[in-house]
Amino acid sequence: MTTQVVHQAPTEETAAVDVEELDKTYGRNVGVTGLTVRIERGEVFGFLGPNGAGKTTTLRCLVGLLRPTGGRLRVLGLDPVSQHRALAPRIGYLPGELRLYPELTGTETLRLLGDLQGAPTPRRAELCERLSLSASDLARPVREYSRGMKQKIGLVQAFQHEPELVILDEPTEGLDPLVQETFFALLDETARAGRTVLLSSHVLPEVQRACRRVAIIGAGRLVTVQAVAALREARARRVRLVLADRGGARPLGAADQWSPSWRGDEVTLLVPPDQLVGALRELLAALPVADLCVEEAGLDEAFLDLYRAGDAGHGQPAEVQR
Numbered sequence: 345m346t347t348q349v350v351h352q353a354p355t356e357e358t359a360a361v362d363v364e365e366l367d368k369t370y371g372r373n374v375g376v377t378g379l380t381v382r383i384e385r386g387e388v389f390g391f392l393g394p395n396g397a398g399k400t401t402t403l404r405c406l407v408g409l410l411r412p413t414g415g416r417l418r419v420l421g422l423d424p425v426s427q428h429r430a431l432a433p434r435i436g437y438l439p440g441e442l443r444l445y446p447e448l449t450g451t452e453t454l455r456l457l458g459d460l461q462g463a464p465t466p467r468r469a470e471l472c473e474r475l476s477l478s479a480s481d482l483a484r485p486v487r488e489y490s491r492g493m494k495q496k497i498g499l500v501q502a503f504q505h506e507p508e509l510v511i512l513d514e515p516t517e518g519l520d521p522l523v524q525e526t527f528f529a530l531l532d533e534t535a536r537a538g539r540t541v542l543l544s545s546h547v548l549p550e551v552q553r554a555c556r557r558v559a560i561i562g563a564g565r566l567v568t569v570q571a572v573a574a575l576r577e578a579r580a581r582r583v584r585l586v587l588a589d590r591g592g593a594r595p596l597g598a599a600d601q602w603s604p605s606w607r608g609d610e611v612t613l614l615v616p617p618d619q620l621v622g623a624l625r626e627l628l629a630a631l632p633v634a635d636l637c638v639e640e641a642g643l644d645e646a647f648l649d650l651y652r653a654g655d656a657g658h659g660q661p662a663e664v665q666r
């Protein structure tokens with residue numbers, strides 16, 4: 345399959361990101377396959393997945409650094425490869441592995457990156473101040489910077505030209521908690537101003553906090569697109585049983601489907617909410633239960649379930665919620 349180039353006038357109604365059946369292979373390696381996702385304007389949208397899931401590959405296709413092997417891709421209504429020059433001033437991108445020229449100062453770096461963006465940079469000074477990059481920091485060569493300072497430069501350059509779409513790959517790596525607060529405030533402001541953020545992350549609480557919807561990808565495929573709130577509601581119940589007979593770990597028959605984990609005579613299972621009552625009945629009938637506790641599983645566990653579903657579900661249609 346080849347990438348179709350369809351010239352479409354960018355309008356406010358155009359989605360920020362519109363991807364249909366995106367494929368990107370590296371020789372025999374699959375980066376992503378059959379990925380379809382639409383991100384509306386004014387959203388802070390999360391992209392979550394384990395290592396090697398295809399997040400960076402997708403983001404690099406969106407900013408025109410990689411040419412897709414197949415599918416249809418529109419960013420702010422434009423083709424990121426053939427219309428890269430028109431798109432560059434309108435998007436901000438923070439790569440996962442930020443490489444800067446070590447001899448340039450912070451100020452020179454921001455100026456250079458601003459020139460490459462080809463747009464005025466009205467927010468540079470304000471962002472440097474909010475992210476605590478002082479004038480003396482900015483006058484030093486980047487080779488003397490800590491990891492967090494480099495990441496701050498990366499954030500300033502991604503937002504300095506007030507782009508309509510900001511694409512951030514693991515943006516909070518190396519940032520201290522105070523700077524993270526500023527970062528989250530920046531995301532909120534960006535969305536309130538009708539601009540769009542795509543945030544790729546491994547850090548689940550970060551996505552929970554910042555994003556309304558999230559795409560989960562595993563092994564190069566989309567597993568699901570869900571509202572973060574819905575994901576939270578659907579999460580499993582953690583059932584912890586203490587057994588009286590000191591018999592230790594044992595097969596649990598049908599209950600083995602709920603990922604039992606044993607610690608001595610205690611077993612913990614993750615049960616979907618709609619199966620909870622039946623599961624408890626079965627477990628109490630089958631096991632010498634001395635004590636039990638039921639609680640909502642963390643969001644992390646909900647994501648882990650979906651990651652596993654991604655690994656197991658090759659070829660399955662993905663669930664999408666608007």
Ligand SMILES: Nc1ncnc2c1ncn2[C@@H]1O[C@H](COP(=O)(O)OP(=O)(O)OP(=O)(O)O)[C@@H](O)[C@H]1O
Nearest residue numbers: 370373374375393394395396397398399400401402
């Ligand atoms: N340059 C490359 N050459 C060959 N294979 C690649 C290349 N870049 C990525 N891949 C493969 O594509 C798949 C997706 O990688 P990608 O970097 O997009 O994942 P990711 O979700 O961003 O992972 P991580 O969270 O670890 O950064 C992986 O199997 C990876 O090995």
